[in-house]
Amino acid sequence: MTGSPRLPPVARAIVDGDRRALARTISAVENGDPRVAGIVRSLYPRTGRTPVIGLTGPLGVGKSSLLSVLIGQLRARGKTVGVVAVDPSSPYSGGSVLGDRIRLERKANDDGVFFRSMASRGEAGGIAASTREVARLLDAAGFDVVFVETVGSGQVDVAIRGVATTSVVILVPHLGDEVQTLKAGLFEIADVFCVNKADLPGADLAAKDLSELVALGAARDGWAPPIVPTSTTTPSGIEELWTAIDAHEQFLDSTGQRTQHERARLSAEIAERVKDRMGREVAERLTRDPELRRLLDRVVARTLDPATAAEELFRTHYAPK
Amino acid sequence: MARRGRTGPIRVLIAKPGLDGHDRGAKVVARALRDAGMEVIYAGLRQTPEEVVRAALEEDVDLIGLSILSGAHMALFPKILVLLKAEKAGNIPVFAGGIIPDEDARRLKKAGIKAIFGPGTTLQEIVTTAQRLARGAA
Numbered sequence: 081m082t083g084s085p086r087l088p089p090v091a092r093a094i095v096d097g098d099r100r101a102l103a104r105t106i107s108a109v110e111n112g113d114p115r116v117a118g119i120v121r122s123l124y125p126r127t128g129r130t131p132v133i134g135l136t137g138p139l140g141v142g143k144s145s146l147l148s149v150l151i152g153q154l155r156a157r158g159k160t161v162g163v164v165a166v167d168p169s170s171p172y173s174g175g176s177v178l179g180d181r182i183r184l185e186r187k188a189n190d191d192g193v194f195f196r197s198m199a200s201r202g203e204a205g206g207i208a209a210s211t212r213e214v215a216r217l218l219d220a221a222g223f224d225v226v227f228v229e230t231v232g233s234g235q236v237d238v239a240i241r242g243v244a245t246t247s248v249v250i251l252v253p254h255l256g257d258e259v260q261t262l263k264a265g266l267f268e269i270a271d272v273f274c275v276n277k278a279d280l281p282g283a284d285l286a287a288k289d290l291s292e293l294v295a296l297g298a299a300r301d302g303w304a305p306p307i308v309p310t311s312t313t314t315p316s317g318i319e320e321l322w323t324a325i326d327a328h329e330q331f332l333d334s335t336g337q338r339t340q341h342e343r344a345r346l347s348a349e350i351a352e353r354v355k356d357r358m359g360r361e362v363a364e365r366l367t368r369d370p371e372l373r374r375l376l377d378r379v380v381a382r383t384l385d386p387a388t389a390a391e392e393l394f395r396t397h398y399a400p401k
Numbered sequence: 402m403a404r405r406g407r408t409g410p411i412r413v414l415i416a417k418p419g420l421d422g423h424d425r426g427a428k429v430v431a432r433a434l435r436d437a438g439m440e441v442i443y444a445g446l447r448q449t450p451e452e453v454v455r456a457a458l459e460e461d462v463d464l465i466g467l468s469i470l471s472g473a474h475m476a477l478f479p480k481i482l483v484l485l486k487a488e489k490a491g492n493i494p495v496f497a498g499g500i501i502p503d504e505d506a507r508r509l510k511k512a513g514i515k516a517i518f519g520p521g522t523t524l525q526e527i528v529t530t531a532q533r534l535a536r537g538a539a
Contacts, residue, residue, distance in 0.1 A: 100488075103461040111409035174410060175435035179443045181456060188451035195459055199410070199440045 091122045094221050099194060102221050106164075106196055109217065110210045120213060123220035128342060130219040131329045132226045134244030136206060136266070139232025141252045142276040144183040145312040146321070147229055151186060151193055153318055154225055160192040162218030165229040166207050169199040176200075180229060194223065205239030206230035212243045212349070235265040242345055245338065246328045248321075250274045251290070253282030258289040267293065270305045272324045278309035278317060303331055362393065407463070409440075411535040414462045416444040416453045418481065421471035426498060430466060433524040434531060450480040457485070457493060463535040469499040474509065482513045494534040498522070 093101035108116040135143045144165065151161050165180035178197035186193050196218075200208045207230055218226045230240050240247055249270035261267050273294075275287045290307045306324040310317035332338035365372045375393060378384035415431045417424055424446055431441045442460045444453065457465050467478065478497060485491050497509070498518040506517045516530045 100458055100461075100490075103459055107407065107409070107412070107461045111407055113408065169440075170435060170438075173436050173438045175438045175440060177431050177435050177441045177443050178460075179445070181442060181460075182445035188449055188455050195456075197442050197460055 087122050088119055090116075091119045091220075094119075094123065094217065095126065097191070097222070099191065102194065102217060103196070106214050106217055109213050110198065110201075110208070112210075120217070123217065127216045127219040130223065130226055131325075132215050132219065132228060132243060132245045133325055134228045134230065134240035134247040135250060136230040136233045136237070136240050136247060136269075137250030137274075137276075138234070138255065141232075141250045142312055143229050143232075143250055144180045146250060146274065146276060146310060146318075147180075147227055148183045148185050149312050149315050149318045150227070150322060151184070153322055155186070155190065155192055159224040160222070161194075161225050161227065162221060162223035163193070163195045163227045163229065164198055164211060164214050164218065165195070165227075166198045166200055166211060166231050168231045169201045171202070174201075194218065194221070200231055203239075204237070206233045206237035207239050207243065215243055233266060235263060238265060238269045241269045242348055245332060245341065246271045246325050248272045248274055248325060250276050251286060252277045253280050253286045255286070258292060261289050261293040262296075271303065271328045272321070273305050273307040274317075274321055275307060275309045277311060279311040279314055283309055301337060302335065303328065358398065411439040411464070411532065412442065412460060412462045413439050413464050413466060413531060413535070414442045414444060414453070414457050414460060415466045415468070416448045416456065417446050417468045418448050418450060418453055418477045419469050419471040419473045420447055421469070422446055423470045424468070426470070427466075427468035429524070430468065430498065430527055433528055434466075437528045437532070439531070439535075450477055450484055453481050454484040454488060454490070458488060458490060462493065464531060465493055465495045466531070467495065467497040467499075469497065469501070472500070474499065474501050475505055478509055478514055479512050496527075496530065496534060498527070 087095065090101050090105060094105060105116055105119055109120065135147055137143055147163065154161050167176055167178045167180060169176045176199040178199060180197055181195060184195055196214065198208050198211060198214065203209045207228065211228060215226050215228050228240060228243055230237065247269050249266060251273065252275065273290050275283055275290065277283065287307050287309055294304050294307065308317055308321045308324050310321050332341065366376050372393065375389055379386055379389050413434055415427050417427050431443050434441045442456065442462060444456050469477065482495065485493060494515045496516040497514050501517055501519060509517060515534050518527055
């Protein structure tokens with residue numbers, strides 16, 4: 081017997097390895113379908129112990145290809161793998177072409193891998209609004225390792241750190257000089273750096289620039305991100321890449337930082353959810369509620385500034401008395 | 402039934418079963434469906450029927466589009482339909498495009514392929530049909 085008998089049937093099915101129940105629940109979560117809230121809630125206690133590995137980096141650096149070989153590596157060790165791979169949605173049509181599966185090489189009858197593509201649906205930051213919840217579903221479904229592949233990321237796309245326990249920042253040679261590595265954002269969130277396409281000229285220099293970056297600052301929380309050169313064509317460095325990821329996961333456990341980081345992520349998540357909820361409500365009331373409309377009128381008439389209006393609104397309507 | 406009361410964008414799998422490497426048609430269609438607001442899971446070249454079905458189930462798609470130019474459609478398409486049924490996913494509509502002789506097209510439609518598009522089909526026709534199929538209209 082595993083777990084509580086009180087799970088709703090669909091949640092039970094997901095835990096018992098029903099991949100279609102999982103696939104359908106993921107769709108419902110993506111679509112914000114309130115009917116699955118109970119399922120998601122019932123599965124939450126079963127989450128939080130699985131490594132969630134974020135793969136991020138600019139477009140074309142080889143995230144999907146690396147993911148495919150990493151999956152192969154983990155399957156060879158008998159580990160099961162759940163994946164959510166995000167690609168961008170069109171700002172024009174809302175549609176998208178999700179192409180991360182193309183690189184996936186695995187046996188079609190292998191139930192040890194579950195691969196799900198996801199559109200970003202207008203969300204900035206590199207992942208979709210529901211990616212975190214979907215990663216949690218994969219966790220609850222019992223996969224040994226969960227991967228989250230972001231959209232091709234820019235310098236500010238760091239949302240993955242709100243989801244992943246280990247963030248791998250993937251780069252390639254000739255992306256820029258060493259000053260680029262000093263800039264805030266993407267380079268800061270790496271728990272592991274990967275210099276992919278290391279068979280190309282310039283890989284040594286890219287790795288050297290990164291190692292200088294790492295050496296320049298005090299290690300964050302006692303962890304200095306390793307730099308792993310890889311190539312998926314040869315292939316080479318893949319085992320080393322997994323070793324580096326695994327080392328970070330073990331570091332999280334041995335230092336107690338796993339709980340600490342999880343606490344910080346969850347705190348941010350709750351705050352974000354409250355902000356979303358209140359934002360929607362306030363926006364709605366500003367059009368509906370006569371009192372709030374008068375407040376807005378004053379701001380439009382330039383007799384009140386937006387910051388003061390927001391403060392007043394918060395104080396009178398939301399701050400505890 | 403296909404949409405199962407879903408509210409999000411239509412999810413469609415575009416795959417190329419078989420061994421030919423001509424994927425321009427599949428890409429043009431993928432792009433057109435994207436521009437019509439659909440989420441297109443592009444599975445790429447040389448997919449086995451098992452891989453197509455696996456992808457359709459994992460991605461929980463509303464419909465499947467197959468592109469083929471190798472001539473192996475009479476072997477591969479029915480196999481995909483059989484596998485879908487075996488997975489209790491026979492309700493996912495399948496449409497196809499490529500070089501498929503009229504007589505084969507008739508037989509494939511009888512076997513359960515919902516629509517078959519030959520050369521000269523307009524993208525608008527494909528988009529409209531895909532939308533109709535995804536809504537659950539046969």
